[in-house]
Amino acid sequence: MRDFSTDHRWLSINTATVRAQWPLDRIVSECAQRGIRAISPWRDQVAAAGMAKIEALLQATGIELSGYCRGGMFPAATAAGRAAALDDNRRAVDEAKTLNAPCLVLVVGGLPGALAGHAEHKDLAAARNDVRDGIAATLDYARGVGMPLAIEPLHPMYAADRACVNTMEQALDICDALDPAKTGALGVAVDVYHVWWDPKLQAQIARAGRERLLAFHVCDWLTPTRDLLNDRGMMGDGVIDIPRIRGWVEAAGFGGYSEVEIFSAENWWKREGGEVLDTCIARHRSAV
Amino acid sequence: MRDFSTDHRWLSINTATVRAQWPLDRIVSECAQRGIRAISPWRDQVAAAGMAKIEALLQATGIELSGYCRGGMFPAATAAGRAAALDDNRRAVDEAKTLNAPCLVLVVGGLPGALAGHAEHKDLAAARNDVRDGIAATLDYARGVGMPLAIEPLHPMYAADRACVNTMEQALDICDALDPAKTGALGVAVDVYHVWWDPKLQAQIARAGRERLLAFHVCDWLTPTRDLLNDRGMMGDGVIDIPRIRGWVEAAGFGGYSEVEIFSAENWWKREGGEVLDTCIARHRSAV
Numbered sequence: 001m002r003d004f005s006t007d008h009r010w011l012s013i014n015t016a017t018v019r020a021q022w023p024l025d026r027i028v029s030e031c032a033q034r035g036i037r038a039i040s041p042w043r044d045q046v047a048a049a050g051m052a053k054i055e056a057l058l059q060a061t062g063i064e065l066s067g068y069c070r071g072g073m074f075p076a077a078t079a080a081g082r083a084a085a086l087d088d089n090r091r092a093v094d095e096a097k098t099l100n101a102p103c104l105v106l107v108v109g110g111l112p113g114a115l116a117g118h119a120e121h122k123d124l125a126a127a128r129n130d131v132r133d134g135i136a137a138t139l140d141y142a143r144g145v146g147m148p149l150a151i152e153p154l155h156p157m158y159a160a161d162r163a164c165v166n167t168m169e170q171a172l173d174i175c176d177a178l179d180p181a182k183t184g185a186l187g188v189a190v191d192v193y194h195v196w197w198d199p200k201l202q203a204q205i206a207r208a209g210r211e212r213l214l215a216f217h218v219c220d221w222l223t224p225t226r227d228l229l230n231d232r233g234m235m236g237d238g239v240i241d242i243p244r245i246r247g248w249v250e251a252a253g254f255g256g257y258s259e260v261e262i263f264s265a266e267n268w269w270k271r272e273g274g275e276v277l278d279t280c281i282a283r284h285r286s287a288v
Numbered sequence: 289m290r291d292f293s294t295d296h297r298w299l300s301i302n303t304a305t306v307r308a309q310w311p312l313d314r315i316v317s318e319c320a321q322r323g324i325r326a327i328s329p330w331r332d333q334v335a336a337a338g339m340a341k342i343e344a345l346l347q348a349t350g351i352e353l354s355g356y357c358r359g360g361m362f363p364a365a366t367a368a369g370r371a372a373a374l375d376d377n378r379r380a381v382d383e384a385k386t387l388n389a390p391c392l393v394l395v396v397g398g399l400p401g402a403l404a405g406h407a408e409h410k411d412l413a414a415a416r417n418d419v420r421d422g423i424a425a426t427l428d429y430a431r432g433v434g435m436p437l438a439i440e441p442l443h444p445m446y447a448a449d450r451a452c453v454n455t456m457e458q459a460l461d462i463c464d465a466l467d468p469a470k471t472g473a474l475g476v477a478v479d480v481y482h483v484w485w486d487p488k489l490q491a492q493i494a495r496a497g498r499e500r501l502l503a504f505h506v507c508d509w510l511t512p513t514r515d516l517l518n519d520r521g522m523m524g525d526g527v528i529d530i531p532r533i534r535g536w537v538e539a540a541g542f543g544g545y546s547e548v549e550i551f552s553a554e555n556w557w558k559r560e561g562g563e564v565l566d567t568c569i570a571r572h573r574s575a576v
Contacts, residue, residue, distance in 0.1 A: 111527055114511045122529040128487065157445045159485035160511050160527045170487045197447035199416070199458045223402045223448050225516055239399055239448045241410040 001247050004258070004288055011284040012038035012066035013277065014217065014261035015045055021273035024049040025057055032061035034277055038257045040067040040215075043092060046099070055098060066257040067150065067189065067215045068092070068101035072163070073109035074134025075127040077120040081112065082130060089138040093147045102256070103150040103214040104142065105189050106135065107163050114161040127164045135186070136178050143185050150214040151175065152189040155197075157228050168195055168204035175212055182211040190249060191217035191261065193232055196240045202248050210253025218242055218288055219262045230265035234279060236287030246288060258288050289535050292546070292576055299572040300326035300354035301565065302505065302549035303333055309561035312337040313345055320349035322565055326545045328355040328503075331380060334387070343386060354545040355438060355477065355503045356380070356389035360451070361397035362422025363415040365408040369400065370418060377426040381435045390544070391438040391502040392430065393477050394423065395451050402449040415452045423474070424466050431473050438502035439463065440477040443485075445516050456483055456492035463500055470499040478537060479505035479549065481520055484528045490536050498541025506530055506576055507550045518553035522567055524575030534576060546576050 004010060013036055015027050022030065024045040031039055046054050058064070071092040076082045096104040108131040113120040135149065142149050151171040154163035165171050171188045179186040188208055195201050205213070220238030225231050235242055246258065260280045262268050268276050292298060301324055303315050310318065312333040319327055334342050346352070359380040364370045384392040396419040401408040423437065430437050439459040442451035453459050459476045467474040476496055483489050493501070508526030513519050523530055534546065548568045550556050556564050 111511075114527060117511055119511060119527045122527050124485070124529070155445065156443060156485040157513070157516075160509055164485075166485055167487065197412070197444040197452075197454055199455065221448055223399075223405050223407060225445070228445075228513055228516060239402060239407045239410050241412070 001250050002255070005285050008035065008281045008284050009037060010257050011036055011281060012040055012257035012259040013280060014040040014069065014259050016042055016069070017260055017262045017268065017280065018273045018276050019045060020269035021276070024054055028054070028057045028061060028063055030273060030277055032063055034281060036063070036277070036281070038064050038066040038259075040065060040069055040105070040259050040261070041099070042069045043095060046095065051095065051098060058099065065099055065101040066259045067103050067105045068096035068099060070105045070107045071138065071149070072106040075109045075112050075130035075164070077112040082134065085134060086137050089134070090141050093138065093142045093145055096147050097145050101147070103148040103187070103189070105150045105152050105215060107152055107154060108135070108165045110159055110161045110164045119160065124159070124164055131164060132174055132177070135174060139178055139186055148184060148214055149186050150189040151187070152191060153194055155194040167198055167200070168208065169200055172204060172207055172212065182209070184211050187212035187214040189215035189217060192240050192242055192245050193217070193219050193221060196221060196245065201245070205248045205252050208252060213249060213252055213254040215259060216246070216249050216254055216256065217259045217261045219260060227265065230263040232262045232264055234262060234268065235260070235283040242288050258284060260284065289538050290543070293573050296323065296569045296572050297325060298545050299324055299569060300328055300545035300547040301568060302328040302357065302547050304330055304357070305548055305550045305556065305568065306561045306564050307333060308557035309564070312342055316342070316345045316349060316351055318561060318565060320351055322569060324351070324565070324569070326352050326354040326547075328353060328357055328393070328547050328549070329387070330357045331383060334383065339383065339386065346387065353387055353389040354547045355391050355393045356384035356387060358393045358395045359426065359437070360394040363397045363400050363418035363452070365400040370422065373422060374425050377422070378429050381426065381430045381433055385433050385435050389435070391436040391475070391477070393438045393440050393503060395440055395442060396423070396453045398447055398449045398452045407448065412447070412452055419452060420462055420465070423462060427466055427474055436472060436502055437474050438477040439474070440479060441482055443482040455486055455488070456496065457488055460492060460496055460500065470497075472499050475500035475502040477503035477505060480528050480530055480533050481505070481507050481509060484509060484533065489533070493536045493540050496540060501537060501540055501542040503547060504534070504537050504542060504544065505547045505549045507548060515553065518551045520550045520552055522550060522556065523548070523571040530576050546572060548572065
């Protein structure tokens with residue numbers, strides 16, 4: 001297992017972590033000043049700052065991507081809705097390619113309409129079929145472009161509105177169905193926040209192996225957790241044994257970045273951005 | 289599948305649902321007035337009203353139990369703590385027996401101290417070992433008394449602080465290890481709120497079968513859910529396809545009560561108790 005205690009060369013910042021403080025161009029500059037070598041930006045942040053500007057800034061600073069957030073949101077109640085989702089995912093693949101991302105992260109979506117508070121149906125199995133079909137279609141396109149897709153199993157508390165792929169086992173079953181040869185075109189993003197509770201986690205990480213482990217995200221689970229979406233903790237402040245899980249991921253062959261992704265409305269989003277990044281660096285060394 | 293649309297003979301009220309409104313003796317009376325045939329009371333409510341009084345009241349009204357809430361909370365950081373938990377579980381078994389409950393529901397516990405906001409360690413595997421050992425010891429006692437134990441897998445969002453048994457598969461693995469003969473002494477409580485998201489739910493309910501299915505709890509998952517603990521919805525107000533899950537449970541051989549268990553700080557706990565019970569009756573008919 002790699003020693004993270006002496007430097008932060010394997011630290012990546014998911015740019016949602018300081019999205020409340022800074023626009024993306026500023027985030028890139030602040031990361032560069034701190035010797036952070038990678039980020040994972042969100043599409044809306046790229047769009048707001050301008051794709052060409054971000055592309056140039058990444059080139060100038062030498063910062064690379066650990067992933068691109070995000071594709072997915074496949075389920076819809078109508079064929080037109082499903083087709084629109086595929087169009088959008090193709091655009092996401094193209095953007096990821098432009099930014100030279102190692103993978104496009106997929107938050108696959110849940111029940112149509114649920115994110116807006118009005119689910120159009122309650123058929124979770126149907127939503128899961130939409131997801132499988134959507135990933136299959138997007139994979140066809142992404143293979144052509146050479147952009148790996150990383151299915152991110154989300155915590156079961158997001159099954160209704162954000163992602164109905166909720167365990168590593170489920171995600172890997174989809175991978176095995178759509179990419180049985182393990183070509184590297186389809187894999188998973190392991191976020192400790194979403195999967196730490198899973199009694200089958202170690203076994204499923206081993207099953208995933210090097211070919212399927214495309215990204216590793218870290219933050220922490222707070223007790224109590226006061227909000228389902230925006231109360232993630234800084235590594236070390238919660239109950240997740242992050243080094244143990246990183247050990248499993250590395251034993252399975254993953255050697256990439258540890259990407260810090262923290263949504264924290266009442267804490268980290270209210271602090272000065274530089275303090276947040278400095279804390280990420282310190283905790284990457286001490287708690288990851 | 290039983291037809292619930294014309295009466296509510298298979299409705300049970302978990303007494304947490306109106307705990308903010310009434311003491312337990314009043315709850316029993318109000319249920320009796322409405323022809324509700326079963327309740328599932330909590331230990332603290334029984335203690336507050338008095339065991340003898342509740343016992344007499346149940347006898348007088350003819351109301352039976354669909355379960356008794358609750359045993360569990362096995363993990364502790366010290367041997368003394370684990371022993372204290374076993375003592376407490378034996379008392380819970382005895383109380384359940386006194387009230388003629390069909391099962392004692394087990395909320396097994398999570399990381400020691402986490403419920404108070406200060407986890408004493410982060411070793412989820414160790415907590416799970418404590419749980420297995422605690423259930424084994426309690427099962428020895430409960431067999432002698434003739435009180436079945438129902439492991440309730442809790443939603444993964446409670447893994448840290450309330451229960452580190454989080455899927456039906458995990459609960460049934462424990463059942464198979466400790467009661468391989470399926471004697472009826474050990475089984476599961478299926479609460480749709482906790483398990484509805486699980487891609488393996490149907491298969492695991494079938495695996496459980498009649499011998500392991502000891503209780504069936506209903507409420508609904510709201511979108512958005514505003515609180516991890518106390519924002520459960522009334523059946524029909526959320527996204528869970530409850531009839532589908534009840535169909536699976538009944539196909540596996542369960543023929544008992546559908547127990548309504550709603551924690552709702554901002555809605556149902558603020559309404560008049562009679563309105564809550566009347567709504568439970570109506571929704572039991574229309575949405576379960």
